[in-house]
Amino acid sequence: MFTEERLNEILNILNIQGKIKVKDLSQKFKVTEDCIRKDLKQLEHAGKLKRTYGGAIQIRQSSQLHDISEREKVDISTKTEIAKKALDLIEDRETIFLDISTINILIAKAIVNTAKRVTVVTNMLEIANILSASNNNITVVLAAGVLNKSLNGFIGSATNDFIKKYKFDKSFIGSCGIDAFDRSITTFEIEDGITKATIIQSSKKTFLVMENKKFFADGNYKFAMIDDINSIITDEKPNEQIIDILENNEIELI
Known part of the structure; x- marks a missing residue:
């Protein structure tokens, strides 16, 4: 050779x-x-x-910080596949949380095209707008506070205080990256990370929604550890070693 x-x-x-x-x-x-x-x-x-x-x-790659409007244009087919998987997990009459995430925007659009009767709490304006224009089966709750214009959503203490009053059946959380080897899940904005952590703490079951490539990328702020979540919804499975780590921590791959 x-x-x-x-x-x-x-x-x-x-x-x-x-x-x-x-x-x-x-x-x-x-x-x-x-x-x-x-x-x-x-x-x-x-x-x-x-x-x-x-x-x-x-x-490991360092994720690049871009506005939501820019991120919406990237990996659309992959994100749509993940959104479809997430939709199948949402049951009738559940209360769910969709946080600031381009995949969650697609989940919201998918929910609108079903007859599911759900309550959706979100801190993202675009998701609230998508759902508010839908049928009467969907109850929309906006977790407001201080608007972060680059994220097009609300983060910070006022938002967190509102979220703490709920107990969500399921939450769907976006991320800039996950490092299975040091067990961390990351984002860029500190306040966004604290809000994500608050959502996780207020959820009976938490799903991380992310493309496979984010198994090899990192943001700057660790908002959770892998044993804080229940499942990861992605487009394709990572390598065998990462799968072993996730299985050892009882993290379901979907």
Whole structure:
């Protein structure tokens, strides 16, 4: 096997497993451990991975902070698939929370096209507007407070105080990223993170709604740990190592 072929195969293994060990790669490719270390060093210099003691891990990306209006235009088909999965989990006469999230906008649009009789509490203006124009089966409650214009929603102490008065059957929470290895779930805005944490605390069951790529990305503020949630609704499953971590923490993948 040529060096270039081995490097590509190493990256394929890393994408599947989440991390790799020098010893295992040495045995697999029947080359010395020093040879594998040189391979990993070359891949690290190319920005493909991060070396660790005895192996390497995937490089986590820093999510970029954009206004909601910009984020609505990205990954529409993937987010629509996630929204459909979420809709199937919403039962008649439930009280649910849809927080500030472009996927939750699509969930709201999906609810409107059903006969589900639900109460939807939200802190996002666009979601409230979508649902308010719907049939009489849907009761809309706006958790108001201080408007964050870039998020098009309400966050902060007044919003949090309102949310604390509820006990939601289910909440659907957006995120900038989840790091299964340090068990953290992140966003950008501190106040947004505190509001998300308040929603989780007021929910009987919490679903994180996010694209698969966010298993490998991070925001700046940790608003929850993975054992604070019940399930993750995503478009496709992550690598085996992340799946194992989630299963060990009794997190359902949908």
